[in-house]
Amino acid sequence: MDAIGGNGAMIATLLDAAARRQRVLAANIANVDTPGYKAKTLEFPAELEKAMLDGSVPEGAVKGLETVERDTPMKANGNTVDVDLELAEMGKTSMAFQTLLAVSQMKQAQMRAAITGRG
């Protein structure tokens, strides 16, 4: 058990994943008018999603994730970026990031309460 509860490392790993995903999506939007640019995303493989539900994500599991090209329709200049889709994905990822932060904060509060004996 580490300092902020059993799943502290897992939360850090997932925060990292969310941040990496935002970076990939930000690059998509920046390249919206670049001819031939293929939109990419960071996908979580099924095993990792299962591990998340079990709360047993191994440390460093996210580092090995590869970005994959997304299967969105191509525009005339060979570019596959869909700004609305990217912004929606970024919004979702941002919500996930903030949820993880909230969980982390709750864990910290619990730990503080345990140490001081005051809620």
Next chain:
Amino acid sequence: MSIDGLFGGMSVSASGMAAQRARMNVIAANIAHAQDTDRGDGKAYVRKEVVFETVLDEAGKELVRVSDVAEDVRTPMERIHAPGHPDADKDGYVTMPNVSPVFEMTDLVSASRSYEANLQVSRMLKDMAERALELGR
């Protein structure tokens, strides 16, 4: 690590904003030169167009930059009959720039929207980084 990832995203958005601003500058020049029948060498102004390309920085981030500002030689130049014009040829025709104000304006709106999308992303990432920094409080 997470903070680094978020700031990395912000530099990608910044590159997008810079590229779109360069595109807007070129559009502004096209509109300004819409009636320019002599660009200095006796020929009419030819509209320009930016070309974007993806560049990888040392951290593997996919930044965007303007690789070229190319002359649009495919859109035909318009020739109007104006015998009194100083730049008219011997038949009284003047070659006008191939700038269409309507096209430039729609392109300007498109560039502006892309700029705003990058700005929105930048704000979102800043917001996330700020919240992550609040964790220690």
